[in-house]
Structure formats: C-alpha cells, structure tokens
Amino acid sequence: MITSDTDVRTGSDALRIENLSKTFSGQRALNEVSFAVPRGKITALLGMNGSGKSTLIKVLAGVYQPDPGAALTIGGTAMPLPMTPRTAHEAGLRFLHQDVGLVDSLTIADNFAFVDRFRAPGTFGPISKRRQHEHVAATLEKFAISVHPGALVGSLNPTLRTMVGLARAFQDEEESGVQAFAKNIVVLDEPTASLPVEEVDTILTSLEELKANGGTVIYVSHRTEEVKRIADQLVILRDGKLVADEPIAELGVDDIVSRVVGKRLEKTRIPRRGLREGDVVLAAQGITGRRLRGVDLKVRSGEILGVAGLVGCGRSELIRILAGAQSPSSGHMELAGKSYAPDSPATAIAAGVSCVPQERRREGAVLPMSVRENITLGRLKTFTRNGALDGRKERNGALRLIEQFSVKPADPSRLIGLLSGGNQQKVVVARAAGFGGTALLLDEPTQGVDALAKQEIANIVRGLAADGLAVILASTDFEEFVGLCDRVLILDRGRLVAEATGEDINEEHLALLCAQQGAAA
Template sequence: MHIEMHGIHKAFGTNQVLKGVDFELRQGEVHALMGENGAGKSTLMNILVGLHALDEGKITVDGKETVFSNPGEAEKQGITFIHQELNIWPEMTVLENLFIGRELNLPYGLLDTRKMKRLAREQLQRLSVDLPLNREAGACSVGQQQMIEIAKALMTDAKVIIMDEPTAALTEREIVKLFEVIRALKAEGVSIVYISHRMEEIFAICDRITVMRDGITVDTKDIPATNFDEVVRKMVGRELTERYPKRNPKPGEVVLEVKNATRRGLFENISFKVHAGEVVGFSGLMGAGRTEIMRAIFGLDKLHSGEIMLKGKKINIRRPEDAVRHGIGFITEDRKDEGLVLDFSIRENMALPNLFSFTSKGFISSRKEKEFVDTLVKRLQVKTQSAETPAGSLSGGNQQKVVIAKWIGIGPSLLILDEPTRGVDVGAKREIYQLINELTDRGVAIIMVSSELPEVLGMSDRIIVVHEGHIGGELTGSEATQENIMTLATGGQ
C-alpha cells in the first residue's frame, strides 16, 4: 500500500496543530515519524485513520483520493493504528481484548472460542509472550498490555501498521523480538509508520525518516543519509549538546533504607539504601519486580514483611498519604490511569498533592495556588495556552511534565521515578535530566526505574539490577555496562 498526504492542515479551536504537512509512506518500508511532543505526529496519523477530520489537504491511497470517516473503516482497508495510550479493557480477559469487535462465531451465533484461543496463542507465541488467555488485562503489566495491543494489530492482516511509541514499556529482549516481527512484516510487503523518541531504535529498524516541528514537515531523508545530531537539530530547531548532562554527585546522609522487604509472589528480601543527592537506577527485565517494589514503598501495595527506614527512623507506610506526609513522591509508570486525572485541568492536577501548602483554615488561597502552578508550568516548560487546559488534551510528554511538577511541588526528600521519560521527546528528556540534577544538587534522593539502558547508565550513580523478585546485583563505575546489566537481569553473575 502506498500512501501520500499533501498539505494537511488541522486546528483545534484557535490552536493550529498542523500547518501544511506532507508525508509519504511507500509499500514495504519502515518509516520513522519524529518530532518533539506537540509537533503533530499523532494528530497526522489520527487524520489518516479517520479519528480526526482534516481541515485542508489531500490523502491518496494507492493513487486514489481517500478519506476515512472512522478508524474501523481504515482498518477494513488494511490500516491499523497502535496508539501510545493503550486501548485496553482492564476488566476483560486477554483473549477478549484480542478479539473485541472481531469475535469469531459458530453457527447459531455461538462464539468459536477454540479457534479464537488457537489464533491468540499463535500471535502471542510469535511475539514470545507467555500470558494466560483468561487473565484480566488490567492485571497485566503496562509492558504486557503493550504486547497485547501489538498482537491485536498483527491479527488484522494489516497492510499498514502505525506504531506510536511501541517499545515504551518493553524490555530490551522484547524490543529485539518486536524488531524481528517488524522485519518479517516488511518482507511480506507491510508498511510501518514508526513513531518513537528512541534514536537508537530509529537507526536500527527504519528505512526513512520524516521530521516534524511545530506542525510542519521539516525534512524527509533516507536513514543512511542522516545522523543523530542532524535529526535532533531538525526536531528542536537548535543544537542539543550532550544527551545526558554531566552529574557531580555528592551523596549525603542515608535518606531511605529498605530492609528485607517482601511481598509474596512478587519480590523477596529486598534490601538497599539511597543517599541524599544521588540517583539510584533500578534495571531488570519486565516482570522482574522493579515497579512492584516501588509501589510497596509508596504504600500503593502492602508489604508482607520487612522494614522501611527514612533518615534513620522506621516508618509505617500503609497508604500513599503516609508516604506523601513523609516527603516521598512517586511518578508512576502509568501516567494515564495513575499519574493524572485527565478530565482535571493542569492547575488542579499540579495542586492535588500540595493543597495543604496554600490552604488556611479550610480555605484555598487562589492567588497562592495560581502562583504555585504558574511557577511550575514555566519551570518545566509545559506547552499549553492556559493552566486551565484539561491534562488529557496535552501531548504525552507534556502530561509527563505535569506529573513530575505535582510531586516536585511537595518538596520531597525522596522521589521515585518509574519510567520518567517514557514517550517524551529528546529535547524534553534533557530538560527532565537537568531537573533531576537540580533536585539532587538540593539533596533530594532519587530512585529511577527505567527500561532504557542508555538512560540508566547515563543518569545513575549506582545501578541495582532486579531478577525475578530478587536483587541480582549492584553496579557502579566501570562495572556499569549494558552487558553487565543484562547478565545480572537474566540471572547471571
């Protein structure tokens, strides 16, 4: 399938998102679509599949002018979109999610469950995913939900698959498997639009790249004809020096000490320390227990045994309110369902954990709240026309900035960052890294959980590797390499 989009314009109210974008997708190519958060990438693809109507412009599919009225119509023609924000029904099983809207029936209207299970197992096996088909999707990790979405797309026999940040929640091993599937699809003539902020992936898997900035097409090039620095410069409109700002850690007192923490079936005898002013990276394969450990420390899940010490004193954290009262903030990996109230404004989201700081005698000072929010919006460079804008209308990267802002506002002594730059563009990533440095310079202790090995290596002072619910080892200095991390993550020594 050959797709051309010419002069595409789109505005939402007074906000002109696309200002004449051109894009071409050839048959059997993997085409990278890159740009900063808010550049218009997802909007362009939403117009292609009929989720949004274009204001101006022309779309041709195999030479024929085409406008899809909805995504279902596009899917029938062979175009499938795997969205960054997962379209999972949490109360339904893995099997039901895979076949929702495409159920197979026996005569008399009965479901052909046997055939559906066989096809589901085939697709999950293709992705090397081992998931019980009767498990509720909501009980699966974010990474497993991502693989369910990918499997669902592969089951449509699509001619074009649009992947928006497909590896954001995947481990290195799962990314390797996904790339094998992409190469197999390409060999079969399937075209892939690959939207990602991970430069290493773009240069590893893509044939061509189109860069967007502020709603326009900046350039389209063959991958061998460009390089990392050129792509970044075109994305952000300026030179970006180092990807990871230099760190000069000066660890102080022990802020957090975890002793023999256990949650049966998920992790056991977890012990570690985090000092003021340092970044401790947590790495490991999906399902190793990294996120589960952090959720228990913050009081989202219950510890069955073990102790948590804060600045030398044992504390009891039974719920998140206890953690916040002790100055612990947690930026969850799932910003959509756990990090934000999407219908609330930016102001309301940022203010939620901080209401006590501008409340007196039961009344909120609107002036203090506004000053507080305006300062954070400016400091984190959240792209918005107003702090009253609903958080759900922001791009993924700007949503993440709002999540970070609300926890910075409590003045934490310990900040847990679970996948802090997932779905965030290269320019915004550096802003977050600089913010991490500023926080540690002020003595904040930081735990950073990340599936991106370059990020863990680039920002951590120490790296703790988790393997199957146990600490597999700790790496510092010259020992901290991708090879050593993966060795420990897979149970090696």
C-alpha cells in the same frame, strides 16, 4: 515469526499525502504536510510532543476531518475526504495505538472478534465459541504468538499484549500468509513506549519480518535507536510542518535527534566525584515482597541512586513499597534515622517521600482536570485559609511551580490532557517535588517523552538533587543512569546482585551486568 509462502514486489507508493492541514480553534496542528509512504517499507514518523503526529494519524484513521484542499491516495486510488473509521479500514489502514486498546477483563478471543461473525446467518442465537477460537488462533499463529485464545488479556505481560494488539489489526483478513500483510498499511503509535528495553526486540523483529513479507509500516516512536534499526524512510514533523523526508540509511542516531529537535542536544554530565557524603535519608533492610527477596539500600541527601535490572527484577515493586503503595512482606525501613512504615502514599508524602509512578496517564495525572488541579492535588491543605480553599493562593502556587518546572504552555487552567507527554510529566514531577520533602522516587520518569523533554526532566532531577533531595530512579533506559546517577543497583529476580559506581556507570557495563545475571538463571 510471520509466515509467508511467496515473494512480494515492492517499490510503489502505498500511501500518498498531499497538502494535509488541520486547524483547531484557529490554531494549525498540521500545515500543508505532503509525503509518500513506499510500499513494503517501514517509514518512521517522528517529532516532538505536539508536533502533529497524533493529529495526522487521527486524520488517517477517520477520527479528524482535514481542512479543505488535502488529498489522500492509497494504493493508487484517490480517497474521498473526510474518511470515516470504516472507510479507512476498508482502504487497508490498520492501527495499533500506544495503549493497545485491549480490555483486561475479556479473553483474547473476545477482544478480537465481532460476535456476529460467529452466529449462524440471519440468527440472533449464541455465537460459536469453537469458530471464534479457531479464527483467533489462526491469526495468532501468523505472528507466532503461543497463547490460548481463551486467556484473559489481563494475564498477559506488556510484550504479549502488544503482539496480540498487532495480530488483532489483521484479524479480518481472509488471505493467509503474505497476502494478508502486503495489501495493508499498519500504523503503530509508540508500540514499545511502555516496554522494558530487553522486551523491545520481540516487537521489532516481528516488524522486520512483516516488512520482509511485503508489509508496509508507519512507525511512530521517540526511541531513535529503534528507528535507526528498522526504518527505511524518515518523516519528521515540527510544529505541524514537514521538516524532513529522507532515507535513513546514512543517518546516525544523533543526526535523527538533531532533525527532530531542530538543534543538537548538548548532554550535560555530572563530573564523577565518588559517592556523595550527605546524611542517609532513606534506608531499607531485608525488604521482601511479591518479587523482592531481602533487598537492602541506603540513599543520602543529594544523591541520585539508580535501580536497574531485567524485566521482573522487582524495580517497580521496590518503588511502590518505598512510596507506601504496597506493604512489604518483611523488612524494615527508616527515614532520617526513624522507623518508616507508610500504609499509603498519603502517609509517605506526609513523611516527606513523594513518588512519580511509572504509568503517568493512569496513576500520575488526572487527564480531565486542569494543570493547576493536578499540581495541587493532594496538597490542598497548603492552600486553605480558615478551613476553606483559597483559590488565589492555589493559583499562585501552581504558577510558581509551572515556572520552576518549565511547564508549557504556562497556563494553569489548561487541561493537562491537552499537554504534550513531556509537559504532563513535568506537572507530575512538580506535584511530587515542588512542595518540599526529603526523598523523591521516580519510576520510568521519561518513558514516552521526546528527546528535548527527556533532557529537561533530567536537568530538573539534577537540580533537585543539588538542593539536597535524595532521589531513587528506577528505569529500563540505561542512558538515564549515565551522567545522572551516583550509584546504580542491579536487581535480578528480586535480589540485589551488583552495584555500579563512578566510570562503571555506562550503558555497556550496565547492560552487561544485567545480561550476566539473566544468563545465570
């Protein structure tokens, strides 16, 4: 819990943006955007991938220079433009990005602090670890983070990493309590995107307490339920333009989504017809791993099998084992009735089992490479002739999958790192499912993508299953299972404890099944 000792007066604008534009190579990423951020409130900044949110944040951070004509006022003071990262920090802007920016191999203390602060003035000698740890411990205490400053960041779970990143944003404040929060504006870019649903509440509660203590927050997220819970004001960008700036109190989740997308999304649901009757494609018996404890499963041709459970249940480990990225401690697997024991993802792919991993940017895509190279990566034998790569054949193959999986823009030479998150994910799915095979493994396939891309990916998965592919979907988002999965398995601490089918596949029932198992611990 964030500590405070006085009340903070709110009501004035903490930040005012006027006529903000940003042009890249003749293309406007931001087009005369103007809005105000009220002090002591949480303002949600929303928009589909490519809407201009990240560009706006980078302008505020001093990374990008805006086009001439923009004006920026912070706390009633007009800021000279362009800002630099230093002037942005001095003006009270604090940023927490989606990847948090912590170094796993360093301690929390070493991630926090500039070492010169803890040397004696005017010396180049060793730093004082005692002073450094005292400083970091005091900052962590403000956010009720019970972890030692000497702990390695790599040992922290994702929620603690995010909380530590949030605390680090306030590390250099001399004031204690509420004064440290009231004078700054913290900008959070998708802070919960990589967190399981049951862990998100810790972050949201901290932000609510930060607001209660006078803090001003700009909150970027694709999760509209979170926005509805914590935000006071809604700002939406679409194609670089401001399309909404209004209070959020009277809006429902569907209202927010329709404003973001520009239309209401019609969710297509698969009629419940009982279990599919296709042949068993992939089967596992008694699979044990670091977390898993004797898991059995079967998935049939044309079936979409969901895997749910609380954090630490073993969802991702199950996917890794089935994909050949991790060997099981014990157990047996079969593919199309024959023994299946892949010793690598390449072996699994050769057998017909492909995977879309949870960490798209780290494990699923090679960001400095083109869309074409990412789609054909690992499949180059398909495009060789007489032992040499046939460039035309490769390009045509990539174009076919770009069209089939609705990747935008449809440019195979474009760097995948320049695509929106949703289109990056479609490229990864295209590589996994576009070259045949019998089974597709999906681990959090719509994590960090906007509502429209989420619906498009769901439609792609439906189409693949309709063509006979066996699909296993691991997710922390119960909504993904609804209308998509034929069955959902519930894991708890590595064991299969329940199964939902038919009309029982709804968000409330799945949440109840998972919560009941967690409560029984």
